[in-house]
Amino acid sequence: INAKVMVVTADAEGKVTAANPATLRITGRKESELIGSDIRHLGGPQAVDSLTELLESSLNSTERSLSEVQVNSMSGDLIPLEVICWRSHDESGTTVHTIWHDISRRLQLEKDRRELEQEMVYAQKMESLGVLAGGIAHDFNNLLTVIMGNVSLIQHSADSGNPDPQCLNHIEIAAMRAAELTQQMLAYAGRGTFQVCHLSLSTLANEMSSLLAASVPKTTHLVFDLAEELPAIKADATQLRQVIMNLVLNGSESLNGQTGFVRISTSTVHLNSRDLCNCIVSFSEPDSAFVQL
Secondary structure (H helix, E strand, O other): OOOOEEEEEEEOOOEEEEEOHHHHHHHOOOHHHHOOOEHHHOOOHHHHHHHHHHHHHHHOOOOOEEEEEEEEOOOOOEEEEEEEEEEEEEOOEEEEEEEEEEOHHHHHHHHHHHHHHHHHHHHHHHHHHHHHHHHHHHHHHHHHHHHHHHHHHHHHHHHOOOOOHHHHHHHHHHHHHHHHHHHHHHHHOOOOOOOEEEEOHHHHHHHOHHHHHHHOOOOEEEEEEOOOOOOOEEEEHHHHHHHHHHHHHHHHHOOOOOOEEEEEEOEEEEEOOOOOOOOOOOOOOOOEEEEEO
């Protein structure tokens, strides 16, 4: 038997009847001290509850029971052990058999694997953050174009003595959108918070109409088909604006510079479990109404 494997037997009361040399070496106890002691206390005070439950489970079942405990070693260190326990019965009475495997190596490997997975997730997040930053940089450029264009209009109208207050409104809206994009970046990077609230998808898309029109080429004509009195949904407005913007930009780019239309529509649809069977996201109430973009 492996030098790090403890083998201990006990009677139905949990009193130790035999133990292999590895048990004596790991626990630092003499055989005379071990024989007759309570097996539930073999692992130290931190393992009493787990070993008590394991012993009771084995005595009440013919199946093998399994548990993980930490045992005080002779050096004072805690050694993680996996304990397999079962009972047998003959004319002399009931015997409880236990095998204690040192799982330090396995736990270390599992820890290393988790750390590696976390590093991979972090690397993937940084990669996707770079992609997101590129998309948002494109949006920022569009917002700055709106701001700079309206500044030029204000300067021109100021010279003529008839400033247009609507230009200031466009600048304010674009600046607010830029601030929201910054908040989205912070939230994605784990340094901000998403603000989930009830909102109308039709209202949100309609508010973006000017910004969307300024973000696509003159050859792309936007058509809005927005349902009235659309049910409210719970979502983060900044994220939804990003989704709408990306969809419109993708549709515009698919025209390859040719004249065409991009339709933005909202509606209410009734979907059942068959309609949603291929969805990545699961729904608790599949047979109900959904808002569609």
